Amino acid sequence: MEIEDGSGVQDLQPRTSLGAPSDKSTMVGLDDELIQILEWLERDSLLLDTLSIVGMAGIGKTTFARKVYDHQRIQMTFHIRVWVTVSQNYNERKIVLDLLDSMKKLTDEMHKETSELKHVLYQNLKGWRYLIIMDDIWDMEVWNDIRCLFPDDKKRSRIMLTTRLETVAVHVNPRALHHMRFLNDDESWNLLCEKVFGATINDDESWNLLCKKVFGEDCCPRELNQIGTKIAKNCRGLPLAIVLIGGLLSKSTKTQSYWEYVVKNLSSVITSNDDQCKRIMDLSYDNLPPHLKVCFLYMGIFPEDYEILVSKLVKLWIAEGFIEPVTRKSLEDVAEEYLLNLVERSLILVSKKSSKGKTKTCKIHDLLHQLCAREARKESFFHVTDMSLNGLPTDISMSHVTDKNLQSLPTNFISLRRVSIHPNTETNCVHAKSLQPSTVRSVLNFDPMLHLSVEFLKSRLLRVLDVNSFDFPTESFEFLKLVNLRYLACVSGAREFPSSLYKLRNLQTLILHGTESSFHLPLEIWRMPQLRHAHLEKVNLPDPPKAGVEEEHCLTILEDLQTLSNVINFRCAEDILRRIPNLKKLGILYVDVRVDWSDYYLNNLARLQNLETLKCLFDVPYPPFLQNLTFPTSLKKLTLRGCFLPWKDITIIGSLPNLQVLKLKRNAFNGLVWETKEEQFLQLTFLLLEKNNLKYWKADHIHFPKLQHLILHNCRRLIEVPRGIGDIPTLQKIELYYCSDSLVTSAKNIYEEQCDLGNEVLQVRIVEMTHDE
Template identity: 40%
Template sequence: MDDMWSTKAWDDFKSSFQDCENGSRIIVTTRLSDVAVYLGSRSPYFMKFLDEVKSWNLFCEKVFAHESCPPELEEPGKEIVKNCRGLPLTIVVIGGFLAKYDRIPIYWESVADNVKLYANTENDEQCSKILALSYQHLPIHLKLCFLYMRVFPEDHDIRVSELVNLWIAEGCLKALKAKNLEETAEEYLKDLIARNLISIRKQGRTGKIKICGIHDLLRDLCMKEFHRENLFSVPKVQHIELEPGWYKYACFLCHDGNTQDLIELTEVVHGHESSSYLRPWVCEACKIMHPHLKRLKVVREKLKFAKDPRVELLLPTTLRYLSLKDFGGLCSISFSSIRLLWNLQTLNIINFHKNIVLPSDIWEMPQLTQIKIKEGVLLDPLVDDEIEEEDCTILKNLHTLSNIKNFTLTKEVLARIPNLKKLRIFYSSSNSFHNLALLSKLESLYLEAGGIYSSYLIAFPHSLKKLELSCCGMDWEDMTIIGSLPNLEVLKLRSHAFSGYEWNPVEGEFLRLKLLLIGSTDLRRWGAEDYHFPCLETLVLRGIKSLEEIPSGIGDIGTLRSIELIGCNNYVIRSAEQIIEEQQSMGNEDLQLHVSAIQHG
């Protein structure tokens, strides 16, 4: 039974398939993971994109049947297969198409350059019609999110965090009950992945999806459905006048009445730029010359070689998403008018070579959900004796504050960001971090501090799930502060986070820890047993030069699946190999060892 779309269809049919106990089986294919799980008597078999060898074998089978590929066709044939990107449907359609025509190398080269065109001309656009079923069966709340994928270039690695922010900024979704917009977006993404419309390209060590992508043919489907439903239209912009030398490129999202589309300006030639419609990030550098660009929601500017070292951004007050990137390192940004962006949700400033100073006006922008900068300073809230404390703006929506230097951790400041979930902060000198415990919603914390700290200077909220420390110089005896965190799943101790020669963990701590990374340290002896880390799945040791061995008890952790060693000494490597050998002798084939001599960041 091929291409089943619902569990109800199976429920209607299954009574016709009586079990005669003769060993027969029923094979069902579906594009929906939940249907596969519901139907299967065992775990479903998930089909993956074919690798080069399997793709070539399938192609040859369709084109040549039982014959071999002629030598003169092998090179263009493999290029055709490569451009099918592992999708069996495309390989079968192209192979069937070529089997009917003369085997001429120059013709095959033409097909290789236009795989998508040929895949959709044979049998009345066979590929498009088959893939279109996936879109037609989407629930209405997923259709807009899927169609939005068209704005990314072909074969583009899409960072999930950025995709989520853009979906939110563009109003593609509404919060589900008991879930905020970020959680809702992640649910939608998982649903699209389960329907095989979006693919996973990179996951973190804990399994969280970091980068996703969309197959070229599915992206083409997005384009066709987008225009078929007449949701967006493309303004015919050919040349845009910009102040010469200001921008490497700029993009903008324009709204014109009930229509909208995305324009990317990519080629700079003395202030003139041509346009295409590839990406969603946008800027309003040309608004004066194009007054029909009225309601911008998303802006990304890439600044380079400004004449005036201070570039004043003139942006619409309805802006929701602003991302700035500086390639040349010669620009600084003035944010004197940022308070006018009353609707701004995301402020993302990356790749600047100079420190960014964000004004205290930021504290009066209640719609902000995240502030992410390369490295900069956020000025403290303005103190006005005439303003009562209860009248201060509370940034209830702010959940991410990233890469802030010397951030003030007073009770008054932290009270204005009560729902913060992710915080990355850097300090150049000693400080007190005891007030961090006041952030009762904080789930992820990165702390880099120059100094030696003791337990009375640091406290963490019990809500933490991920903690990264660097250059704190804490003593291993203070590890109990971290080990007692009830929800901690990821702990990364980077360069000299702790100092001392010996660490003896305490039983009853780290009850939920799944990933432990220990970076450059002078640790020599580690007295760990399996019961110290009962849920550990991944152990990473990076740049460990003094450690005498990995405790053998680590191998007895029932959940452990991976030991990764990067730039470690031979004693550590040898002890890890002994752990693997011992576990394999006991039938544990799941535990893997990965060794690299080179440190990567």
């Protein structure tokens, strides 16, 4: 359990009793993981079983497996221990020979057929308790071919594999996967010290003793210690990076200036000084199919350590044309499959998950980011610059490029396809030069201080434009000539877009944030049939013109529109909803409503039969028309705020057959008592209750049979969490933020009861109110 009162956090985690290892581990960190693996290998199951160690390149899978293999407990448990390295170039005969060689059963006379060698191997394993470690497997066919070589004599034999590919691990045994974690800051620092100085550092006294040994002094400059911890931290917990930089530092002059240089240029220092690191990282990239290579390389267009919003990444991939259409699947679904494939290959790291359990944000490790940047330069895939446009090909500053003279331009000029502008803390530039070459396809700006002018838009081939702000001309709109634009994300200080917006006929994604209190889109937004996603902030979306009023405004069906979010005072009239029949995500904010509420027709929401996510927020007092509100049965996620609905009406929501996530934010419901009914919320996995006047919540485990995650936020009148909630078999986490003392006590009691019943899954997190709240 985790308790926070402003001064600290405490976790209530499952109470387990793992014994200490029988001998002292020389590996820095991961001792807990080592114990878990040893216990799995030694458990009582008589049948032959397999376990896979999964993780990205350089995370220490082989080192960890070797530690297991050499452990004294393993040597005492298994009669035979066999190690074989498989790698990418799979050769069945070589694997068999390597297995026999590891067992000391290979002789010079063994010039036999592969089938005979297999028989020899099988016979030498039969009747013994053995441990086979197969290191670095890349293909599930390897397992299919060699599985029959290992007899199952019910001797508690085990096979352990290491792989970068989760798909391989799942194929071998989906129930036994161990994902290698990154080292924490302390473990990273200790590993670095071991590689640089030959000893670990646990405290100031150890540091001083080490300095005396290394430098012949009682201590060295404290700055070196501080820089060293920063170097270790900047390795992002990857053992390969720490070991390589540690080896480099151990051979170099131990001066503050050099260490400062290293900490500022860590990734490039590692890759430029170690060919082995390049080879290890490149293997993962080289193994990718072409359609995943471009998606992975694109990750380098984001700044280092940037937390990438998956929904944005997917839209960018689609706009760039990376996603191959698949029958009966949307481009977004295919893109998410690509992302999952890269995650399973340990190339992309999941940072946060959404309430629906999907990947919400992701990152790539700095060394993989460096790989992307290196390959991108090689292939002219994209160019990274800062606000001064440093680092771009030297001849991009040509003042004018036309279709006629395009063929005569230098090759490096023509290859300028994508430009990514990153922040540069070392420059004082406040304006960017113009980007004028007509070959630019994409411009992405990640510098919040950079204010780009619309004048740089000279490329009619531009597909992606992601910038912070524009200086819109008052009359002419240069960017409307960008007929190939598929993705536009910007902040605007203007009051309205021009009516010629529809000329961006290929636009798929529009992300628009207005700075004025009222920003208006033109009616022509409804004449853009390619539009797939519209994310609008402080933007008013007009009602579409009615069919037949004018010939040019004939009814246009936006069949591809999937997302329409943060729309102000959206009217759900039937003629409007008919134009967006395939909408999957809708977000509405009602503010300053001055007309008859019935004009908004919210009961028509049920007509959106493909709607999966709905957010409906009210910043108005007591909207009376919400009584008897209905929702489409396709709904999977629902967020409400400010509706002031009576708790008896929640049965309408509870009866939704596909609802998985429910977020009831500030005053979504009003009343002191919520009595949950049976046969409700049958698919619900996530429930948030926030800032309401609820006092008594009557519920049992049968009411939320699939609930996994419960969050109570600012529920200061609620007396207790229903005791039966703890008995829900799927429940994994309860979180309380700034709730009443009695509610906190009830959550703690549930946790203790579940621990006593042997429930090792449930976690409880509590952030308590401070005394002045």
